[in-house]
Amino acid sequence: MTAVLTRRPGLSRITSRSAGAPLHTLCLAFVALVVLSALLVPWLAPYDPNAVDLTRALAGTTADHPLGADAAGRDTLSRLLHGARASLLGPLGVVAFSTLLGVAVGMAAAWRGGWLDSVLSRSTELVFAFPGMLLAIIVISVYGEGLLAPVIALAVAYLPYVSRLTRSLVLAERTRPYVSAYQVQGHSPYAICVRHILPNIAPVVLAQATINFGYALMDLAGLSFLGLGVPPLTPDWGRMVFDGQTAVQHGYPLSAVLPCVLIVLTVVAFNVVGERWADRVARRTP
Numbered sequence: 578m579t580a581v582l583t584r585r586p587g588l589s590r591i592t593s594r595s596a597g598a599p600l601h602t603l604c605l606a607f608v609a610l611v612v613l614s615a616l617l618v619p620w621l622a623p624y625d626p627n628a629v630d631l632t633r634a635l636a637g638t639t640a641d642h643p644l645g646a647d648a649a650g651r652d653t654l655s656r657l658l659h660g661a662r663a664s665l666l667g668p669l670g671v672v673a674f675s676t677l678l679g680v681a682v683g684m685a686a687a688w689r690g691g692w693l694d695s696v697l698s699r700s701t702e703l704v705f706a707f708p709g710m711l712l713a714i715i716v717i718s719v720y721g722e723g724l725l726a727p728v729i730a731l732a733v734a735y736l737p738y739v740s741r742l743t744r745s746l747v748l749a750e751r752t753r754p755y756v757s758a759y760q761v762q763g764h765s766p767y768a769i770c771v772r773h774i775l776p777n778i779a780p781v782v783l784a785q786a787t788i789n790f791g792y793a794l795m796d797l798a799g800l801s802f803l804g805l806g807v808p809p810l811t812p813d814w815g816r817m818v819f820d821g822q823t824a825v826q827h828g829y830p831l832s833a834v835l836p837c838v839l840i841v842l843t844v845v846a847f848n849v850v851g852e853r854w855a856d857r858v859a860r861r862t863p
Contacts, residue, residue: 600849601853604847605846608843611665612665614661615661615662621658623652625655626651626656626660626812627812628652629650630646632650634646634648635648635829642654644831644832645831646832647824648821656832657817657835660812660817663724664797664814664839664840667806668791668793668797670728671728671735671797672789673732674729675731675738675739676739676789679739679742680743680775683740683741683743684743684747684770684774686744687743687747687751701740709733709734710799712731712733712734713726713805714805716730717800722805722808723808731793731796731797738789739789746781747774750778755773756774759773781855784852784855786851788847788848788851788852788855791845791851794843794844794847795840797815798840799815800815801818802815802816804819814837818836818837821834
């Protein structure tokens, strides 16, 4: 089985060694909790995340505001809950675009071979040489703030990792007897790739997508912290860290520290779940 490619091999090796069953279960439960919070936020958030009340600016924890308020008097708990939706939506778009296009490119390169394989492989290597964050910053500087521009830029940057993984998997599958049997029966290359090869490589590709999701969340949060991601009024964990710098200077760190903690825990949780899934696929594949 071809090893799953990751953007940061060091972190992947660490989580692969340490992701035992209890840790995997804990991380999976945390991921489920974050996703449910993002889906049920209209019913969970006690206040409007953008409701400004300067009378409670930098207020500490109270019964009405258990996590306090930021410099604009906005409830921290409500912004964290609403920020989960915005923080997960962007990485979902990055992973969806990069996985769909990467699978198509990698499958075409592996199946056709020849000049098409050379052109697609060299093109993805060029993208490898260009940092994803730098590409996102350039795109944002041209098209302005918003979620769409960095999502598309990071999807392009993540595409080579998926395409190279898919290419190696498809090359291995092409040597299997069932592929030759379908070719003899007259099945088209499209039908063989989509109906038969794709289901066999899907678990490994999805495991890689899970890992990429965590890294995409971290990249988008970094852009928001730099003030280049979502608009200022959008609740987002990275933007909350950026807005919370004033509160930290005045001795009220919760509005900045809590989103940092959530970003780190979510990235680690997705990485552990993805690595664990990949390990299971590798053990079950002859």
